[in-house]
Amino acid sequence: MVCIICKNPMVYYFSKTFTEFDLTNVDYYKCSNCGFVASKTHSMMSVENWESLNFKAHSYYNSIDNNPNNQPPPYMEQALMLHIMRKHEIIPSENWLDWGSGEAKLAKILYHWFDQKLTCFDKYIEPEINPLRGGVPSGFKYDVIINSAVFEHVTVRATLDEINDCVSEKGVLAIHTLVREEIPSDKDWFYLLPVHCSFHTNKSMDILFKEWGYKSSTYCPNAKMWMFFKFKKGQIADKVNDINKMIGFKYLFLKDGFMDYWK
Numbered sequence: 001m002v003c004i005i006c007k008n009p010m011v012y013y014f015s016k017t018f019t020e021f022d023l024t025n026v027d028y029y030k031c032s033n034c035g036f037v038a039s040k041t042h043s044m045m046s047v048e049n050w051e052s053l054n055f056k057a058h059s060y061y062n063s064i065d066n067n068p069n070n071q072p073p074p075y076m077e078q079a080l081m082l083h084i085m086r087k088h089e090i091i092p093s094e095n096w097l098d099w100g101s102g103e104a105k106l107a108k109i110l111y112h113w114f115d116q117k118l119t120c121f122d123k124y125i126e127p128e129i130n131p132l133r134g135g136v137p138s139g140f141k142y143d144v145i146i147n148s149a150v151f152e153h154v155t156v157r158a159t160l161d162e163i164n165d166c167v168s169e170k171g172v173l174a175i176h177t178l179v180r181e182e183i184p185s186d187k188d189w190f191y192l193l194p195v196h197c198s199f200h201t202n203k204s205m206d207i208l209f210k211e212w213g214y215k216s217s218t219y220c221p222n223a224k225m226w227m228f229f230k231f232k233k234g235q236i237a238d239k240v241n242d243i244n245k246m247i248g249f250k251y252l253f254l255k256d257g258f259m260d261y262w263k
């Protein structure tokens with residue numbers, strides 16, 4: 001098995017047995033270079049089986065309230081962060097796309113409370129507002145690309161590149177996924193869900209970040225969201241300081257390179 005991030009060999013790491021959604025034994029492999037961990041079991045599934053697993057899991061999680069194993073992303077906090085960054089002209093004010101939007105929960109919050117239009121695209125679920133049917137037209141770019149809880153579901157590099165390819169020249173990329181210094185080989189780790197197959201490290205994200213040509217990034221712990229920029233941090237450092245000062249604590253963390261917040 002080869003790492004989809006840095007193309008180095010991956011070695012067997014550990015296994016977990018699931019009892020849900022007809023999934024049984026899952027083998028996790030770890031990249032010898034960047035520490036990225038992926039499920040070999042998921043990567044070998046047929047497209048039909050992978051879609052069926054996602055559908056079953058999604059229907060089940062949506063049918064029960066307060067599932068501790070499936071906390072939704074903090075959409076309200078993400079909307080607020082995007083709004084603040086837009087107001088301070090750190091990110092472009094329009095031409096926004098949520099790639100992998102699900103039902104469009106973030107778009108609804110932005111529309112109802114922040115007067116912001118967010119176009120929604122999802123390969124598997126019909127968004128309830130602002131749907132972009134048929135995907136991003138070839139060559140079309142967006143100035144703000146958001147993906148919330150997508151990266152941990154991706155099995156091939158082409159999908160990650162497909163997301164980044166939608167970002168315009170002056171555009172930014174916003175990401176919500178779990179990133180750690182090291183992925184634990186613990187089968188009881190809360191993040192090992194039946195539909196999670198990719199686990200990113202600070203090093204693997206830094207490799208992607210550089211390959212995609214980004215220069216600086218912010219992380220907002222409240223929103224649990226990164227923002228990748230194609231310019232050095234000096235261009236927005238004063239604005240980020242203003243925001244942090246006004247709020248009264250370090251709301252945004254900024255650095256050149258990938259902001260490795262979770263050590």
Ligand SMILES: [Zn+2]
Pocket residue numbers: 003004005006007008031032033034035036204
């Ligand atoms: Zn790697």
